[in-house]
Amino acid sequence: MRILSGIQPTGRLHLGNWFGAMRQHIQLQDGGHDCYYFIANYHALTSITEPAVLRAHTLNVALDYLALGLDPQKVAFYRQSDLPEVTELTWLLCCLTPMGLLERAHSYKDKTARGMAATHGLFSYPVLMAADILIVDANLVPVGKDQKQHLEMTRDIAVKFNLLYGDTFVVPEPRIEEATAVVPGLDGQKMSKSYNNTIEIFAEGKPLKERVMAIVTDSAAVEAPKDPDTNNVFNLLKLFIPKEEQDEWRTKFTAGGLKYSDVKKRLLEQINLTFGEARERRKELAAHPEKVEEILAFGVEKARKIASKTLERARRACGVG
Numbered sequence: 001m002r003i004l005s006g007i008q009p010t011g012r013l014h015l016g017n018w019f020g021a022m023r024q025h026i027q028l029q030d031g032g033h034d035c036y037y038f039i040a041n042y043h044a045l046t047s048i049t050e051p052a053v054l055r056a057h058t059l060n061v062a063l064d065y066l067a068l069g070l071d072p073q074k075v076a077f078y079r080q081s082d083l084p085e086v087t088e089l090t091w092l093l094c095c096l097t098p099m100g101l102l103e104r105a106h107s108y109k110d111k112t113a114r115g116m117a118a119t120h121g122l123f124s125y126p127v128l129m130a131a132d133i134l135i136v137d138a139n140l141v142p143v144g145k146d147q148k149q150h151l152e153m154t155r156d157i158a159v160k161f162n163l164l165y166g167d168t169f170v171v172p173e174p175r176i177e178e179a180t181a182v183v184p185g186l187d188g189q190k191m192s193k194s195y196n197n198t199i200e201i202f203a204e205g206k207p208l209k210e211r212v213m214a215i216v217t218d219s220a221a222v223e224a225p226k227d228p229d230t231n232n233v234f235n236l237l238k239l240f241i242p243k244e245e246q247d248e249w250r251t252k253f254t255a256g257g258l259k260y261s262d263v264k265k266r267l268l269e270q271i272n273l274t275f276g277e278a279r280e281r282r283k284e285l286a287a288h289p290e291k292v293e294e295i296l297a298f299g300v301e302k303a304r305k306i307a308s309k310t311l312e313r314a315r316r317a318c319g320v321g
Contacts, residue, residue: 016191
């Protein structure tokens, strides 16, 4: 089963990225699947216009994934812009994608409503995403619920192309982790760079402690019973600890006498335990960026072996091959 997923380099990766996608990606590499993971730097151009910033974010995403255990011998790990077949396929798909399909995209409406410029790139984002998926003949695409519509649009585009030109593309299926929890940010909203409420995966020392201690809690007295399910700190902590310890903390919350600072200290401890070894690996990798470039070059060569065949098949089908 061939699996494809990508992540945008729009900032430092955080706990929401880890629990929402990255952990799943790394687990899948040991499941007997043929995995293709890419850094979506073309997609990031819809929101980043500073070249140096985009390059730095792209390198940071590569460092983060590799430090956290992504094995380039088991997966194809590459930079989107290193696979030119994707952009050519995007044009072929654009020529048959209905405007009405793109106009229904929730993501486009949400982003423009929040003030993002209504560019052609943002509007046609789903077509580029479709090309990312179809170019490697992906069978499964791990997506969150917020990306489900884009995957459905990819399926619509692939089916339309196949009906018009003959059987050309694999029609992918979504792989949605229904049990994946929404990771709360410092303010209780979904953790997101857009809300500036994140805890970075590779933060450490004083900056990490300050972020954890800044998690918003209510003003209940220490002796008062508290509801763990509405508490931001507990909802983060339970992502790191087993069910037995979760139950222990629930009892402490409901019994009263609990200091929120104690829960925050436990969360800080768990973050350090979970990512401590990866931090050291990341520092070693960061000292040798040329090795990261070698890994990305190796990954894209694997991807191009499939992508070149898919593109030639599509070109021939529609008469430009």
